[in-house]
Each structure stands twice: as structure tokens, then as C-alpha cells.
Amino acid sequence: MTALLACLCGGIGAGLRYLLDTTVGRVYKGRWPLGTLLINIIACFFAGLVAALAARLALPSTTHLLLATGLLGGFSTFSTAMNDVVSRMHDGRVGLATIYLLTTILVTLVLTAAGFAVGMSI
């Protein structure tokens, strides 16, 4: 039952990703894949927060599974980020692709650490 709920939470996370990506696409028309980056930044911050709460035993294991594996796992996306990089390289925008790749790696790691720090301090 918990596993089924986690899968449904993943579906909700994917739905939220679609809504945010569409909203960003309506506002921002540039070449930068801003929607995917924002989605991954938000997901990583909250994943760090949830991981810290779980480490402090402040979060039941079922809730941790539903949020970390389900909602945030379904919300964040590695495959879209990689496809974004490859598609820009195919278009000849190697510089943009490289900056986007490095930004994704660095910013998501920093935001995960920030979320973890917030989770340990509250």
C-alpha cells in the first residue's frame, strides 16, 4: 500500500513538474532551459531538507518514502536535464550546453546542502 502511494506521489510530482515547466515556458522565451533547472533546484533543496529531517528521526519512514522517493523523485528529472544538454550541443550551442551542465551540477548540489542544513537546524 505504501509503495502504491509512493508511486502516486511520483505521478503528482511529475504533474507539478509539467505545471511549473509550462508556466515558466509562458513567461520566459529564452534559450536557457530555465524550467528544468528551476524544477531541479526546488526538488534538490526539499530533498536535502527531507533527508535531514529523516536523519534526525523527525520524519516517519513512510512519510520520508512518500516525499523523497515519490513526490520529489517524480518532480525532479535527470533525463530531461541530460536531453537539454545534448539537444543544445546538436544545435551547435556548446558553450550554452556546458554552462547549463555545470550550473545544474553545482547549483543542485549547493541547494541540496542548503536544504540539509536548514533541516538540521529547525
Add this chain to the structure above:
Amino acid sequence: MPTSSPTPADTQRIDLPVLCCVVIGGTLGTAIRYMFSSLPPFSWYFYTGTFLANMIACTAYSALASFLAGAWWIPARGKELTNRTLGMGLCGGLSTLSALAVEVLTTGREGHLWSASIYLLLSFACGLVLAALGSHLGTRAAVGAGRGRKEAQ
């Protein structure tokens, strides 16, 4: 050529049937990732389940995007629904950057910075290579299928 979204116009409106397709695909993708998560780790710092899920998703998503970009015989609405269900939903739900980041962070916090760095770099390097491979295969499949359809007409 791979595309992250079907057409610019498709990203400008929220479409309820498309949202349902994404949720269904995301639920299935999460279910597959959940099954992968029970795989035994390759070593204590290398998360086999997350790695495998991400690599399969990268290959499949890029292959699908490239195939749909070259599939002239599929109507635009069909492309959008397929891309959103299987690409954004299934592959997006199967892959996860948040779990990867947390795994790297916790491994690094335990003092194993080299192990964390290797896991992170391997994930991104292999993900990029497989996404490029998937894109190539998807384009070739679309060209082949398109040629067959033209000859049949």
C-alpha cells in the same frame, strides 16, 4: 534532432489531458524506479538502483524525443501526447536528480569525498553519453521508418 519539448507553442498552455498523461506516466516511472531501488548496491557508495534508473531514462527520453522530432507521419497532437506520457511522465518519473544529489551529499558528509565525486561524475558522464546515443538511435529509427512509409505510398 532531440527536443526537450514538442513545439514552443505547446509549452505555453496548461492542457488537462496532457496533465493526466504526465501524471500516469510519472506514476509508472516512479514504480519502475521504486523497483530498481531494491537492487543491491554495487558498493556501499554506488547506488545501483538510482544509477540504472537514470541511465535507462536518459537513453529512452533522448531516443523518444529524436524519433518524434523526425516522425513526420505522426500528427502534432499525437506527438505531444506521446512525448508527455512517455518522455516527461515515464522517463522523467523514472529518472531523479534529487535522489542523486542527496546520495552524493550523504556520501560526502561521511567523509568519502572521492567516492561521492566518482559517483556524481560517472552519473553525469554516462548520462550524457547515453543521451547522445539515444538521440542518434532515435533519429536513425525515424529516418528508417519514414523512408519505409514513403516507399509504401
